[in-house]
Amino acid sequence: VDLRYSEAEEEFRAGLRAWLEDAVADLAPEPDPDDWPGRRIFDTGWQRRLYEAGYAGIDWPKSGGGRGATPAEQLIYIEELERAHAPYVGVNFVGLLHAGPTIAVEGTEQQRQRYLPGILKGDEVWCQGFSEPNAGSDLASLRTKAVRDGDEYVVTGQKIWTSFAEVADFCELLVRTGPEGSGHKGITWVVMRMDSPGIEIRPLRTIAGSTEFAELFLDEVRVPVSDRLGEENDGWRVTMTTLGFERGTAFVSELLQSIELLSQLRAVAERTGAWEDLEMRHRVGHLAAELDALWALVRRNVSMAGSGQVPGAGASVFKLSVSELRQRIGELGFDLISPAGLVWDEVVGPWSAPEGPRLSRGQRGLRTTELVNTWVNGFSRTIAAGTSQIQRNIIAERLLGMPKEPKRDEAERRR
Amino acid sequence: MRFVLSDDQTALAAGMRALCAGRFALDRLRNSESKLRTFDPAEWAELGRAGAFAIRSSEEHGGLGLGMVESVVVFEELGRALVPGPLVAQALSAGIIDGAIDGTSVVGSVRRPPSGFPAVIPHLGALSSLVVVGEDGLSVVDPSSLDAKPAARALDPLTPIWVVEGELPVGEPLGGAGAAEGWSYGENLLSAALCVGIAAATLEMAVAYSKDREQFGRPVGSFQAIKHICADMLVRSELARVAVQAAAVVADDPETGDPIRSAAGATLLGIEAAVENSRKCIQVHGGVGFTWELPVHLYLMRARVLEAVCRAGGDLANTVAERV
Numbered sequence: 001v002d003l004r005y006s007e008a009e010e011e012f013r014a015g016l017r018a019w020l021e022d023a024v025a026d027l028a029p030e031p032d033p034d035d036w037p038g039r040r041i042f043d044t045g046w047q048r049r050l051y052e053a054g055y056a057g058i059d060w061p062k063s064g065g066g067r068g069a070t071p072a073e074q075l076i077y078i079e080e081l082e083r084a085h086a087p088y089v090g091v092n093f094v095g096l097l098h099a100g101p102t103i104a105v106e107g108t109e110q111q112r113q114r115y116l117p118g119i120l121k122g123d124e125v126w127c128q129g130f131s132e133p134n135a136g137s138d139l140a141s142l143r144t145k146a147v148r149d150g151d152e153y154v155v156t157g158q159k160i161w162t163s164f165a166e167v168a169d170f171c172e173l174l175v176r177t178g179p180e181g182s183g184h185k186g187i188t189w190v191v192m193r194m195d196s197p198g199i200e201i202r203p204l205r206t207i208a209g210s211t212e213f214a215e216l217f218l219d220e221v222r223v224p225v226s227d228r229l230g231e232e233n234d235g236w237r238v239t240m241t242t243l244g245f246e247r248g249t250a251f252v253s254e255l256l257q258s259i260e261l262l263s264q265l266r267a268v269a270e271r272t273g274a275w276e277d278l279e280m281r282h283r284v285g286h287l288a289a290e291l292d293a294l295w296a297l298v299r300r301n302v303s304m305a306g307s308g309q310v311p312g313a314g315a316s317v318f319k320l321s322v323s324e325l326r327q328r329i330g331e332l333g334f335d336l337i338s339p340a341g342l343v344w345d346e347v348v349g350p351w352s353a354p355e356g357p358r359l360s361r362g363q364r365g366l367r368t369t370e371l372v373n374t375w376v377n378g379f380s381r382t383i384a385a386g387t388s389q390i391q392r393n394i395i396a397e398r399l400l401g402m403p404k405e406p407k408r409d410e411a412e413r414r415r
Numbered sequence: 416m417r418f419v420l421s422d423d424q425t426a427l428a429a430g431m432r433a434l435c436a437g438r439f440a441l442d443r444l445r446n447s448e449s450k451l452r453t454f455d456p457a458e459w460a461e462l463g464r465a466g467a468f469a470i471r472s473s474e475e476h477g478g479l480g481l482g483m484v485e486s487v488v489v490f491e492e493l494g495r496a497l498v499p500g501p502l503v504a505q506a507l508s509a510g511i512i513d514g515a516i517d518g519t520s521v522v523g524s525v526r527r528p529p530s531g532f533p534a535v536i537p538h539l540g541a542l543s544s545l546v547v548v549g550e551d552g553l554s555v556v557d558p559s560s561l562d563a564k565p566a567a568r569a570l571d572p573l574t575p576i577w578v579v580e581g582e583l584p585v586g587e588p589l590g591g592a593g594a595a596e597g598w599s600y601g602e603n604l605l606s607a608a609l610c611v612g613i614a615a616a617t618l619e620m621a622v623a624y625s626k627d628r629e630q631f632g633r634p635v636g637s638f639q640a641i642k643h644i645c646a647d648m649l650v651r652s653e654l655a656r657v658a659v660q661a662a663a664v665v666a667d668d669p670e671t672g673d674p675i676r677s678a679a680g681a682t683l684l685g686i687e688a689a690v691e692n693s694r695k696c697i698q699v700h701g702g703v704g705f706t707w708e709l710p711v712h713l714y715l716m717r718a719r720v721l722e723a724v725c726r727a728g729g730d731l732a733n734t735v736a737e738r739v
Contacts, residue, residue, distance in 0.1 A: 001424070001484055003664050003671040005416050072416050266739045278733065285736030289680030292735075293654040296661035299418040307419065317653050320646075389639070395649055396642035400622045403637035 003299065005072065012069075013076045019053055020084040027087065033210055040125060040167040043090030047122030056120040057096065059249065064104030065116050071305040074249055075298065082256040091164045095119035095126035099172040102189075106230050106238050115170070115191070127168035129159040129192065129216055130239070137390050139174075140184040140236060144218060146175035148225070153177075153190060155221045161384075165201045165214035168194045173223070178233050189235035191227040198222075208376045209344075251322050252298055254381075258326050259291050261333070261374065264366050268336050268351045283332060290325055294318065314399065320391035323381035330378035333371040340368045341375070418661070420488065427481075428488045434465055435496035441710045451572045453499045454541040456521070463518020467493065467502070472510045477517065483666040487608035487659050494612025494689075497710075497717055499573040501538045503605045503724075504546055507598055511589065512544050512555065523558075524548055524602070526727040527583055537720065539563055539577035546598070547583055548728075553594050554586035571716035599728040604666065604678050606721045607659045607685030613721075614652035614688035617696035617714050621645055624700055635699075644699060648692045655681070655688035679734035682725050689718035 005013070027046070031038030050056045058077045060066020069077065089096055100119040103111055118124030135142035144157025155175055162171070171192040178186015192199075198221040203211040230238040266284055269275040297318055304310075340347035347368045382388040396402040420428075438458055462468070470486045472478020479485070486506065493502055504524035505515055514520030524546040525536045536545065542558040561584070563577040570576075590598075622645050625636030635641050658681035665672035693715035697704035704711050725731065 001420060001660065001664050002417050003661070003668065009416065075416075263739050266736070278730075281736040282730075282732040284739055285680075285732030285734070286683065288676075288735045288739045289658070289683045289732070290654065292661070292677060292680045293658035293684055296418070296657040297654065299416060299661070300657050303416065303418045306417070314653075317650050321650055321654065389643070392643040392646035393639065395646035396636075400618075400645055400649060401626075402622060402642050402645065403626060403634045405637060405639070406633070 005076070009070075009072055009076060012073050013080060016055065016077065016080045017084070019055075020080060020086055023049055023053070024084045024086050030087070036164075036166045036211075040091050043087065043092055044122035044125065046087045046090075047092045047096075047120075051121050056122075057100065057116075060101060060104055060116075060120075064100070064112060065120050066104070071249075071302045075252065075302045078249060078252045079256065082253050082260070088253075091125045091167055092119070092122060094128045094164065094168075094172065095124065095170075098128060099126045099170070099191075102172070102238060102241050103229060105241055106189075111191075111227075111229065118169075124169045125164060125167055126170045126172060127162050127164045127194070129162055129171045129173040131161045132158055133160050137387055139239075140187065142174055142176060142187065143180070144173075144175050146177050146188060146190070146223070148177075149222075151225045153188075153223045153225060153228075155190075155192065155218050155223055157218050159216040159218070160204075161213045162201075162216050163213050165194070165216060166203065166211075170194060171216070174235055174239060177235075182233075184236035186233050187235040187239070188232050189229045189238040190223050191229070192218075192221060192223050196221045196223070206377075207379065208373060212380075249298075249302070251319055254326060255291065255294055255298065255322050258322070258329050259295070262287055262291060262329055265329070265333055265336060267353065268333070268366055271353060272336060272350045274336055287325065287329055287332065290321070294321055294325065297321075316386075316391045316394045316399070319386065320388055320395070324388060326381050327378040330371075330375035333366075334375040337368050337371055341372050344369060344372055418664070420484075420660075424485060424488050427485055428492055431465070431467065431489045431492040432495070434462075435492055435498060438462075439496045439498045441497065441713070453573050453575050454521075454538060456541070459500055459521060460518040462498070462500075463516070468506045468509045468518060469516045470506070472516055476510050478510065483604060483663040484660065487604060487611075487663045490605050490608035491612040491615070491656070491659075494609030494717075495616045496612070497573060497616075497713055499538075501542065502609065503602055506605060507601045508544070508546060512546075514543070520544060522546060524598075525583070526724075528727075530582070534579040534583050535723070536561075536563065536577045536579065537574045540565065540575065545586075546589065547586055548595055548598050548602075550592070550595065552591045553589040553598055555589050556584055556586035560584060571713065571720050573713060573717065574720050600666075600674070600678055603682040603725055603728060603731075604659065604662060606725050607655070607662075607678075607682040610685035610689035610718060610721055611652060611656045611659055613714050613718050614648070614655055614685070614692040617689075617692040617711070618645065618648040618652050620711065621648060621692075621696045621699040628701075641699060644695050648695055651684075651688040651692055655684045658684045673738055676735055676738040679729075679731045683731040683735065686718070686722045686725055686731075690715070690722060693718050 031042050047056065054067065057066030058069045059074050062068035096119060100116060103115050130139060132142050132144060144155060144159065146153040146155045171194055173190050173192045175188050175190060176186055177188040198219040200217040202215045204213045204215060206212050262284065269280055274280045301314065301318065334341045337351050340349055397404055438461060466479050467489060469478040470481050470489060471483065474480040501521065501523035505522050508522040509516040512520065512522050515522045520543040521541050522544045523536065523538050523542040525534050527547050527549040528534050539558055545556045545558045547554050547556050561579055562581060563579045566576040566578060625641050625645065626634050628635050662677035662681035665674050665677045696711050697715065700709060700711055703709050
């Protein structure tokens with residue numbers, strides 16, 4: 001065991017850090033969260049700069065146009081981007097972390113050439129059409145239907161929780177090509193152009209008031225068969241590749257943000273006098289101990305990946321813990337500014353520190369608005385990308401080998 | 416960066432696990448329904464010959480010349496097997512007190528209680544030396560010189576307890592405040608490692624039972640109510656294990672982190688994992704988990720002993736908080 005980075009890794013870090021310092025300094029101000037066209041321009045502009053500097057698709061294989069960085073380098077990359085308060089991956093999320101890596105592994109040469117460069121350069125934006133109103137945790141029960149008509153599929157159905165739909169060029173879409181009730185054996189993965197006729201996008205308002213997601217209503221949308229990834233009815237396997245990517249290093253930046261947030265909250269507690277309270281200190285100390293343990297877990301997972309082992313379902317331990325922890329830290333922040341948290345407006349009080357360190361790019365000090373937002377948005381963390389309950393099922397069944405729930409047909413027979 | 420155990424470290428753990436399975440299997444520790452064998456000098460010496468207490472001592476002094484990482488890996492196994500005896504004090508006094516390194520003497524320890532409070536001392540009757548840990552330093556006391564009352568019944572049946580109600584004697588000085596701080600630091604990490612073993616063992620017992628026990632025509636482990644308890648147990652033991660191992664790496668190579676913060680945090684999580692997992696293990700076992708017959712309660716009570724030792728050493732959560 002060794003927690004020290006190699007010379008080559010430190011060199012990679014130094015180069016990236018130097019580049020980030022200049023790149024982040026001359027960025028335009030961040031657009032309003034609800035200004036989707038503005039966000040697209042900002043996020044893809046940043047992606048373009050990463051591309052030009054050789055940092056796009058850091059975790060993608062070289063054959064797919066990525067950097068093919070080692071897992072340790074990927075960790076350094078995330079660390080340094082967080083340290084520099086560089087822009088979030090934003091609208092590039094689905095392309096860079098889901099669709100792209102999946103196409104790189106499962107796509108034909110033609111598909112790879114068509115789609116991968118656009119993602120890496122920030123030219124094209126992707127969204128995800130997986131979940132449906134009646135297919136959430138039980139994704140394999142999805143019902144959006146694709147009927148073959150010559151060399152096209154005709155797709156009809158409804159998708160939900162689709163981030164970036166308003167500004168996306170493509171959608172990685174899961175459709176049912178098998179008969180009704182065929183479960184994971186009748187699903188196909190296709191690329192849907194978002195400018196196809198028959199797509200209606202309705203934004204969904206979250207409890208934080210933002211328009212983070214949208215619903216997609218698909219009415220006889222035509223998708224060329226050549227835009228299918230993998231074989232017909234093999235989409236579940238293809239999708240699992242994608243979800244595997246999502247559970248790799250995707251939540252590490254969230255952990256680093258939580259670590260930074262907690263040390264800021266200690267400063268807030270000192271300013272308000274709450275730090276005198278031993279119970280408050282115990283709460284902070286306990287959260288910090290858990291964050292340290294998660295950071296150790298990340299380094300273990302990355303070390304395993306670096307030596308060719310798959311952290312696999314063990315990543316569920318990380319996803320479950322990091323999202324639950326994030327929620328509790330949000331709760332702590334909310335408690336510290338009580339009762340200013342009862343409004344979304346900025347409230348100046350002893351917690352305010354105009355000279356404090358930056359929490360995120362362009363913002364000095366911890367603002368009450370931000371703490372309210374962190375608390376409220378925390379609720380999405382234990383739901384999105386596999387609820388905490390699904391994570392516990394995965395841990396119990398795949399890591400501990402506990403007996404599975406009765407299958408759908410068995411449950412129906414019992415009824 | 417390579418934060419996974421080496422083959423040698425894994426082999427060291429496997430060796431200790433095999434030794435424990437042979438010598439300290441729980442059914443051997445209990446020789447009748449109500450009587451448990453708490454300490455055996457011959458077995459203690461055997462642990463000593465196997466190097467359990469000599470891991471960090473230099474080779475010229477008869478030690479293995481290894482580090483804290485190897486120590487926590489071995490102590491996890493000792494904890495998993497609920498090996499009785501003052502394991503932590505023995506390992507910490509190797510090379511300092513004669514016979515500690517090979518288990519030919521038996522060394523225990525106690526924190527000097529605040530004035531007016533009794534001293535609660537595990538294993539006193541078996542000890543050849545008692546290390547008293549105070550704020551200002553370490554001292555050694557002859558166990559036979561104490562006016563100590565053996566407890567008729569100890570909470571952990573495998574950890575007999577003696578109570579000294581009067582002031583503890585000053586004893587022979589062994590080291591100053593720095594040595595006392597170092598003792599607490601090592602005591603925390605090694606106790607936390609024992610705790611990880613307890614957390615892992617109780618998880619495995621709960622999972623095994625839940626696969627076996629049937630109710631409503633199905634193994635109870637197929638119900639999410641039980642699954643989620645076990646999943647949380649795994650999360651606790653995994654996080655405690657990586658925290659303890661990371662803290663051990665930092666202990667061996669202090670430039671890679673904050674030794675005080677990482678050890679305090681790891682100890683906090685280790686104790687919690689051991690106490691909470693053994694509690695949940697009783698719950699998953701249902702009624703039989705509450706019976707003397709099953710060894711589940713032994714894990715919980717041992718976890719409580721380790722918790723008491725570490726709690727006496729300082730406020731762990733506050734130690735971490737001050738370093739955030």
